[in-house]
Amino acid sequence: LIHPSVSGIYVMSFSDGMNASAKMEVGDIITAAQSVELTSMSHLTSIINEYYAGDTVTLTVYRNGGYVAVDVILSPKPD
Numbered sequence: 001l002i003h004p005s006v007s008g009i010y011v012m013s014f015s016d017g018m019n020a021s022a023k024m025e026v027g028d029i030i031t032a033a034q035s036v037e038l039t040s041m042s043h044l045t046s047i048i049n050e051y052y053a054g055d056t057v058t059l060t061v062y063r064n065g066g067y068v069a070v071d072v073i074l075s076p077k078p079d
Contacts, residue, residue, distance in 0.1 A: 006031065006062045009041055020072045024061060031067070032060035048074065 008031035011024055032038055033047045034057060051057055053076040061070050 008038055009044055023070045029062040030059050031062055034058060
């Protein structure tokens, strides 16, 4: 269930080969990237676009009643 008092991006699935899939779970809510609170998926995308493949981005994730920091290594964008 989505937590009514937590704002963020609900993780519904992962694409094959995503580094995040080893560290995150379906049902997680991404609330911040690089300590910036997120307002939308496009906001997350704009933050990630400031980095390059191989860079590490720290996401704040709400999971099971608490917040955890998850470091994800960015993959190259598909052609």
